[in-house]
Each structure stands twice: as structure tokens, then as C-alpha cells.
Amino acid sequence: xxxxxxxxxxxxxxxxxxxxxxxxxxxxxxxxxxxxxxxxxxxxxxxxxxxxxxxxxxxxxxxxxxxxxxxxxxxxxxxxxxxxxxxxxxxxxxxxxxxxxxxxxxxxxxxxxxxxxxxxxxxxxxxxxxxxxxxxxxxxxxxxxxxxxxxxxxxxxxxxxxxxxxxxxxxxxxxxxxxxxxxxxxxxxxxxxxxxxxxxxxxxxxxxxxxxxxxxxxxxxxxxxxxxxxxxxxxxxxxxxxxxxxxxxxxxxxxxxxxxxxxxxxxxxxxxxxxxxxxxxxxxxxxxxxxxxxxxxxxxxxxxxxxxxxxxxxxxxxxxxxxxxxxxxxxxxxxxxxxxxxxxxxxxxxxxxxxxxxxxxxxxxxxxxxxxxxxxxxxxxxxxxxxxxxxxxxxxxxxxxxxxxxxxxxxxxxxxxxxxxxxxxxxxxxxxxxxxxxxxxxxxxxxxxxxxxxxxxxxxxxxxxxxxxxxxxxxxxxxxxxxxxxxxxxxxxxxxxxxxxxxxxxxxxxxxxxxxxxxxxxxxx
Amino acid sequence: xxxxxxxxxxxxxxxxxxxxxxxxxxxxxxxxxxxxxxxxxxxxxxxxxxxxxxxxxxxxxxxxxxxxxxxxxxxxxxxxxxxxxxxxxxxxxxxxxxxxxxxxxxxxxxxxxxxxxxxxxxxxxxxxxxxxxxxxxxxxxxxxxxxxxxxxxxxxxxxxxxxxxxxxxxxxxxxxxxxxxxxxxxxxxxxxxxxxxxxxxxxxxxxxxxxxxxxxxxxxxxxxxxxxxxxxxxxxxxxxxxxxxxxxxxxxxxxxxxxxxxxxxxxxxxxxxxxxxxxxxxxxxxxxxxxxxxxxxxxxxxxxxxxxxxxxxxxxxxxxxxxxxxxxxxxxxxxxxxxxxxxxxxxxxxx
Numbered sequence: 001x002x003x004x005x006x007x008x009x010x011x012x013x014x015x016x017x018x019x020x021x022x023x024x025x026x027x028x029x030x031x032x033x034x035x036x037x038x039x040x041x042x043x044x045x046x047x048x049x050x051x052x053x054x055x056x057x058x059x060x061x062x063x064x065x066x067x068x069x070x071x072x073x074x075x076x077x078x079x080x081x082x083x084x085x086x087x088x089x090x091x092x093x094x095x096x097x098x099x100x101x102x103x104x105x106x107x108x109x110x111x112x113x114x115x116x117x118x119x120x121x122x123x124x125x126x127x128x129x130x131x132x133x134x135x136x137x138x139x140x141x142x143x144x145x146x147x148x149x150x151x152x153x154x155x156x157x158x159x160x161x162x163x164x165x166x167x168x169x170x171x172x173x174x175x176x177x178x179x180x181x182x183x184x185x186x187x188x189x190x191x192x193x194x195x196x197x198x199x200x201x202x203x204x205x206x207x208x209x210x211x212x213x214x215x216x217x218x219x220x221x222x223x224x225x226x227x228x229x230x231x232x233x234x235x236x237x238x239x240x241x242x243x244x245x246x247x248x249x250x251x252x253x254x255x256x257x258x259x260x261x262x263x264x265x266x267x268x269x270x271x272x273x274x275x276x277x278x279x280x281x282x283x284x285x286x287x288x289x290x291x292x293x294x295x296x297x298x299x300x301x302x303x304x305x306x307x308x309x310x311x312x313x314x315x316x317x318x319x320x321x322x323x324x325x326x327x328x329x330x331x332x333x334x335x336x337x338x339x340x341x342x343x344x345x346x347x348x349x350x351x352x353x354x355x356x357x358x359x360x361x362x363x364x365x366x367x368x369x370x371x372x373x374x375x376x377x378x379x380x381x382x383x384x385x386x387x388x389x390x391x392x393x394x395x396x397x398x399x400x401x402x403x404x405x406x407x408x409x410x411x412x413x414x415x416x417x418x419x420x421x422x423x424x425x426x427x428x429x430x431x432x433x434x435x436x437x438x439x440x441x442x443x444x445x446x447x448x449x450x451x452x453x454x455x456x457x458x459x460x461x462x463x464x465x466x467x468x469x470x471x472x473x474x475x476x477x478x479x480x481x482x483x484x485x486x487x488x489x490x491x492x493x494x495x496x497x498x499x500x501x502x503x504x505x506x507x508x509x510x511x512x513x514x515x516x517x518x519x520x521x522x523x524x525x
Numbered sequence: 526x527x528x529x530x531x532x533x534x535x536x537x538x539x540x541x542x543x544x545x546x547x548x549x550x551x552x553x554x555x556x557x558x559x560x561x562x563x564x565x566x567x568x569x570x571x572x573x574x575x576x577x578x579x580x581x582x583x584x585x586x587x588x589x590x591x592x593x594x595x596x597x598x599x600x601x602x603x604x605x606x607x608x609x610x611x612x613x614x615x616x617x618x619x620x621x622x623x624x625x626x627x628x629x630x631x632x633x634x635x636x637x638x639x640x641x642x643x644x645x646x647x648x649x650x651x652x653x654x655x656x657x658x659x660x661x662x663x664x665x666x667x668x669x670x671x672x673x674x675x676x677x678x679x680x681x682x683x684x685x686x687x688x689x690x691x692x693x694x695x696x697x698x699x700x701x702x703x704x705x706x707x708x709x710x711x712x713x714x715x716x717x718x719x720x721x722x723x724x725x726x727x728x729x730x731x732x733x734x735x736x737x738x739x740x741x742x743x744x745x746x747x748x749x750x751x752x753x754x755x756x757x758x759x760x761x762x763x764x765x766x767x768x769x770x771x772x773x774x775x776x777x778x779x780x781x782x783x784x785x786x787x788x789x790x791x792x793x794x795x796x797x798x799x800x801x802x803x804x805x806x807x808x809x810x811x812x813x814x815x816x817x818x819x820x821x822x823x824x825x826x827x828x829x830x831x832x833x834x835x836x837x838x839x840x841x842x843x844x845x846x847x848x849x850x851x852x853x854x855x856x857x858x859x860x861x862x863x864x865x866x867x868x869x870x871x872x873x874x875x876x
Contacts (some may be wrong), residue, residue: 026786178753183847189854191845224868230842246846252876288802292750297850301755312745312760317803322853332826333864345852433795435662478646512875
């Protein structure tokens with residue numbers, strides 16, 4: 001998030017697009033719902049499902065899956081046409097505006113209606129409410145990113161927020177809601193193939209030199225590969241070994257048959273986890289790790305707030321902290337690591353991580369602090385881009401609309417889209433250990449009342465869902481929240497794994513799979 | 526400004542209620558309906574005090590301080606009034622403490638203790654225990670409800686789930702889920718905010734029942750292991766059994782201010798689960814066998830070295846984790862970059 005959670009009731013309008021907030025980020029949803037009920041913030045929801053947040057919205061619009069660029073371009077078209085754009089902000093803080101203006105010119109409400117299914121009049125109402133708002137925030141989640149046009153979608157959200165001058169101010173911002181406890185931190189720490197900690201670029205001569213000096217070894221200056229690409233290469237026999245820590249790609253990856261085959265072809269697979277996951281079962285070596293309740297350390301949340309965790313209970317048996325395991329391997333490889341506690345690692349990390357440099361365990365205290373925090377006198381940064389973007393001027397990008405990789409057709413006439421439900425988490429490794437959560441949410445497919453009636457499917461009745469990748473049978477959840485022609489399936493459940501059906505089509509830049517759109521067929525089973 | 530409480534001069538700030546000023550000065554004024562998060566309701570009347578110059582008793586939770594105010598919290602008149610209220614509450618509910626999960630953090634118990642009362646003295650109707658155990662995670666014991674309204678306010682105004690409300694009037698007044706459904710059949714999402722804010726044993730966490738006495742647990746701060754909001758948790762640990770017996774949201778935390786969702790509050794069984802991995806495992810002939818750390822680590826380091834030598838470091842891929850700490854992601858990528866010599870590191874940020 002460019003902005004902080006505390007500031008979310010300081011907006012006049014909040015646009016939620018591609019985020020089922022009350023299911024996936026319930027506590028942020030609670031704050032947004034309260035802000036709406038108190039009359040502080042008007043909410044606009046654009047989502048293929050009529051999500052619960054729509055009940056609190058001033059305007060709700062249902063777009064066809066995979067048409068976000070058209071919708072956002074359409075909003076910008078109307079905002080420019082009516083003169084609601086922030087001319088001063090565009091003039092002083094951005095570049096590339098003319099190209100954007102030219103691109104969105106053709107996205108008339110009628111054209112957008114044809115693509116997205118959102119009535120022209122509704123789009124006009126949305127553009128007016130959003131465009132005229134003194135301060136508007138934008139919230140998104142995987143509904144924006146998990147597309148072959150994920151990068152385009154994200155850039156479009158940034159275009160809209162710059163156009164309206166909503167960047168760098170309290171109550172505004174582009175606010176991706178991150179889905180995992182420390183997914184922000186894993187990225188911040190350089191858990192990505194193209195960057196060192198704090199997004200310092202691999203291959204940049206000064207950065208390479210800095211880290212070689214800091215760690216005292218020669219480093220590769222060749223960017224690595226993303227996980228999705230590595231799986232393809234493993235499938236092709238080009239990868240030899242994977243070391244997987246606390247991840248379960250055998251449930252979370254697209255096209256699971258492909259993922260399974262890829263892992264089988266490896267010469268050596270190490271899995272470090274707290275449970276014998278579907279992925280761990282395929283490993284040659286399994287290393288027992290400790291859970292978050294068993295360790296000291298820090299997580300960085302969706303608003304970039306770094307917070308402390310303290311050890312509450314002991315890890316079972318011989319299970320060790322992940323960092324202890326890494327240290328044992330490092331030392332076996334001849335590196336001389338001597339960490340005795342998490343804080344020492346944090347203190348080393350912040351020396352090479354400029355955005356964390358000013359953070360100490362002592363300063364983090366009860367409330368935690370927002371990065372960037374460049375020095376120990378700095379109070380942290382709840383709102384990014386005030387006065388200036390990190391690259392200087394904000395760059396508008398003209399984004400043409402592209403259709404998803406696989407569209408419904410004669411053989412597979414429904415849209416298939418996936419996501420989470422409130423009561424479960426990711427691949428279920430943690431949440432499914434609580435029987436009560438399983439009683440509340442098991443495998444299912446959400447289907448519209450119209451489609452269910454047409455196919456003679458009753459609530460909780462068995463449905464066969466098929467795509468070009470495979471098929472499975474699960475329970476129907478017939479609901480008015482699902483639009484006709486679209487089915488939704490949560491991906492938490494290995495026994496009815498939505499990702500056996502999803503398509504392994506990637507965004508060309510981010511390499512994120514298109515979990516939110518593919519074509520499927522449904523039948524009464 | 527300065528005010529006087531029980532003859533003692535106390536510093537107070539304009540806009541502060543008497544209750545808050547007293548609390549800041551370490552003076553206990555009992556409250557049942559008032560909670561910092563949902564504000565003053567002025568319903569229970571148990572916080573009454575005497576103010577010099579004011580003929581009637583005043584509620585400390587709602588009356589703001591004035592310069593020079595003289596307040597008495599323990600006069601006979603105040604205590605008698607409080608005793609009558611608590612007597613009525615004790616007489617109209619099944620306020621049995623022995624096996625109550627709230628025992629030790631019950632605010633009605635605290636007031637009774639403060640006033641020196643064991644049980645109610647009125648006898649005007651038989652009171653039977655009325656339980657609703659239909660919800661997965663929250664027990665409702667209506668006969669312990671004191672109609673303070675905190676849960677109703679929290680459900681509607683804090684977590685904005687709009688499930689709880691009051692039904693009926695007078696002696697029959699009670700909380701209701703939706704249009705008076707059993708809790709488990711209502712639209713409740715079981716975030717547990719009501720159980721966290723309930724002053725008595727009317728709404729309690731089912732999973733914690735009988736697992737540890739309140740005074741036997743130690744609270745440890747952590748961060749929720751689920752989504753990316755980063756709700757601050759208090760893990761209640763029983764040191765004797767080395768187990769988490771309850772999870773609550775940290776009040777005042779900037780991320781969640783005490784709020785949690787059903788997973789964060791009740792999805793902690795995985796921590797001490799019998800299926801946890803407890804020893805390194807090595808696969809031989811398609812089956813896992815237990816191994817020592819030394820054996821497992823040696824095998825991992827040797828295999829990586831071999832593969833690196835034979836096929837190059839870039840044929841090795843590391844997946845770090847969005848579920849482990851910053852420190853551990855740092856050591857993981859450092860191990861890959863400095864030890865193995867590749868930048869093939871990624872995690873499931875995209876998935």
C-alpha cells in the first residue's frame with residue numbers, strides 16, 4: 001500500500017476493484033465498512049462477484065472477468081472528458097499524460113459496456129463520484145494482479161490515481177492488499193530473483209559491489225528466474241534441484257499436473273516446513289521448521305509496517321527456526337555464520353537495506369513502524385510519494401485493452417475464476433488444522449442462481465467442473481452473489497484443487513498466472 | 526486542570542470523563558457497560574459517583590471533568606447504589622464462577638469483589654442456564670448476560686458485521702443474532718469481537734474452555750500468521766503445558782485495535798498440532814525415514830555442491846516464504862546468493 005491503514009477513513013471515496021475485502025482482508029474490510037456506515041467514505045465496488053462489500057457501497061458494478069483495463073480506461077476517459085482530472089498534479093508531478101489521454105479517448109462508456117458488461121450509465125456514475133472526490137483511495141488485491149494483463153491492470157490503477165491527483169496524500173493512494181502475513185517482507189528481503197534486499201537491482205554494478213563487499217563473497221550478477229518459469233524449466237529437465245521453504249506449490253501453482261510432473265523430474269528436492277504438505281511428500285529431504293508462534297522476529301504487513309513477533313511456545317521435537325537451518329547449511333558449505341538470535345540478523349539486514357536502516361527492535365516496540373525509515377531519527381513513512389515519486393515524475397502509461405488468454409467458447413462456455421474464502425487460508429496447511437474452520441468452509445464452487453436452475457443443480461448438489469487442464473467434482477454453492485456465466489472456486493482444498501483447472505498462462509513481465517480467468521464447463525454430477 | 530477525587534488532588538484534562546481521569550490516577554471506578562472502544566452507554570449505572578454540588582449521583586463514564594470538581598467514589602450512598610445494581614444483576618442471572626471461563630477476567634466479578642458481595646439477595650424468579658452452543662467458536666450463555674450492550678455496539682460499530690442486536694424489553698431483554706436465530710445459524714462470521722469485549726461469561730471462546738485458568742496464562746505479543754493486514758495478536762500461553770490456550774487481538778494496536786477475523790482468533794490449532802514435523806526426514810526407496818540434523822544437513826549441502834559442480838548453480842531454485850519472518854527470508858536469500866551462487870529465489874507472492 002502506498003498509504004496506511006489508519007488513514008483509510010480519511011478518504012472521501014474508496015474504489016475497491018479486484019478485492020473481496022471482507023473475505024480476504026476482514027479487518028481492513030471492517031474499517032472500510034465502518035467508515036462507510038459513519039458517512040465518512042463512499043465506497044465503489046467493481047467486482048465480477050457481488051461481494052459483501054457491495055452491501056456497503058454507494059455504487060456496485062459487475063464487470064466481466066479480465067476487463068479491468070477497459071473499465072479503468074473508461075473511468076479516465078470520462079474524468080478527462082468532464083475536466084475532473086487534477087491538472088496541477090499532472091502538470092507538476094507526472095509525465096506521459098498526452099499518450100494516456102490519446103489511448104483512453106476511445107474508451108467511451110458505450111465501448112466499455114461492450115467489453116465489460118458494465119452499463120454505460122453506471123460507469124458514468126462511477127467516474128463522476130470518483131472524479132469529483134477531493135480525495136479518493138483505490139484498493140485492489142489479486143483480482144487485479146492475477147491476469148496475463150496483471151502489470152497492465154496495476155499500471156492502470158496508478159494512471160487513475162495520478163490523473164486524479166490522489167497520490168502522496170493522506171486518504172488516497174494505490175493500495176494493494178497483500179495476501180500473506182509476510183509476503184511484503186519476503187519481497188523486501190530480496191526474496192525475488194531480480195533484486196537484493198530493498199529492491200536493489202541485481203546486475204547494477206554499484207549494487208553488486210556493495211553486496212559483495214558487505215557479504216564478503218563474489219556474487220552472480222545474472223538475475224534469477226521466477227518460480228513459474230523455474231517450474232517450466234524443471235518440466236523441461238533443465239532444473240536439477242529445488243529448495244522450498246514454507247510454500248506448497250503442489251496446491252498453489254497453476255495447472256497442478258504440470259507442477260507435479262516438474263517436481264518429479266528434479267534430481268533433488270528439499271522442503272522446509274512445519275507440516276508434511278503435498279509438496280513435502282515429494283521431497284527427498286524434509287526439514288522441520290518452527291511456526292510463527294514459536295519464534296522471535298518481524299513481519300512486514302500490507303501497509304509496510306514492520307512489527308515484532310515474540311516466541312510464545314517451544315517448537316515441537318527437534319524442529320528448528322528456519323534461520324537456524326539456513327545457518328547450519330551455510331556453515332556446512334563453509335560459510336562462517338554466527339547468528340545467535342533473530343535480532344542479530346535484523347541488525348545485519350538493516351545495514352544493507354536502506355529502507356529498513358533506521359528500524360531497530362527497540363524502536364519497533366508495540367506499534368511497529370512503516371518503512372522507508374532511512375535512519376534512527378526518522379519516524380517512518382506511513383504515506384509514500386508525498387511531494388515526489390521515487391523515480392521523480394510519475395509516469396503515465398497508455399495501456400491498450402487485451403483479452404484474457406482463454407475466453408469462454410462453445411466447448412467451455414463459462415468464466416472460471418478463483419480466490420479465497422474467509423474461513424480458510426492459502427493451501428490450507430495451517431487453517432485446515434482447525435476442525436471448526438473446516439466445518440465452516442469446505443470445497444465448493446460458487447454458481448449463479450440462473451445457471452444452477454438451467455442445469456438443474458441444487459445448493460450443495462454435486463457439480464462437475466472441467467477446463468482444458470482437467471476436471472473435478474465438488475459441491476455447488478448456489479448464490480445470487482455470483483453473476484450468470486461465471487463460476488468461482490476457492491483454491492484452498494487439495495482434494496478439490498481449483499488449480500487443477502486453472503491455466504498456466506503468465507503475465508509477460510510479472511510472470512503471475514491468470515488465476516482469475518479461464519474457460520470452463522459445468523455439469524450436474 | 527486539577528480535580529479532587531476522594532480528597533486527593535488529581536491532574537485531569539479538559540474533555541476527559543471522570544472515569545478516565547480516575548483511571549489515569551490509579552483510582553478504580555467500576556464499569557460494566559463502558560468500554561474504551563465502544564464508548565459510554567450510560568446504561569449499567571455501576572460507575573456512579575458523588576459530585577459536590579450535584580444533588581443526584583452521576584455516571585463517571587459519561588460526565589466530563591470540570592476545573593475544581595470534587596468527586597467521591599466510595600461514600601455510603603455511592604456504595605449502596607452500586608450494591609443494589611450488582612445485587613439485581615446477581616439475582617437475575619446464573620453468575621456461577623466455578624467453571625466459568627471468564628473467571629479471573631470477569632468485570633462483574635471484579636465489581637462484586639470490590640463491593641464484597643457473594644450472591645444476590647433478591648428472589649423473584651427462578652433463573653436457569655440458557656446456553657446456545659450452535660456456533661463453532663463462540664459459546665453463548667444468555668443467563669450470564671447483563672445486557673450491557675458492549676457486544677451489540679462492537680458488532681455494529683466496530684467490526685461492522687451488523688449481526689447482534691437487543692430483543693424484547695425489561696426482564697426479557699436479551700441479545701439476538703439476526704432475527705433471533707441460534708448464533709451458528711445466523712450471518713455471524715465469528716470474528717469473536719463480541720467475546721473479546723464481553724465483560725462477563727455470556728460470550729466466551731469455545732476453544733479455550735477448560736484449557737487454563739486466566740491467571741495461569743502469560744500473554745505474548747505476536748502477529749497473525751494469515752493474511753497481510755498484520756493484526757497484532759496476544760497469544761495466551763499456559764506455561765505448564767507449553768500451549769496456546771487463547772488468542773485475542775491487541776487493543777490499541779494500530780493495525781487492528783483488538784479486532785481479528787475467525788482465522789486469526791480461532792485458527793491456531795496448527796501450532797501444537799500432532800501432525801507437526803518434529804524431525805528431519807530423508808526419503809529412501811520412496812519412503813521417509815527419520816534422520817539426525819547432522820545427516821540431513823550434510824546431505825543437503827553435499828547434493829547442492831554436487832549439482833552446482835555438475836550442472837551449474839543456476840540449475841538450483843530456492844523458494845522462500847511469505848509465511849516466515851523477515852530475518853529468515855534474509856538468511857534464505859543470503860544462503861542462495863552467497864552459498865549456492867545463484868539469484869534463483871522467488872516465493873508465492875504471485876499465487
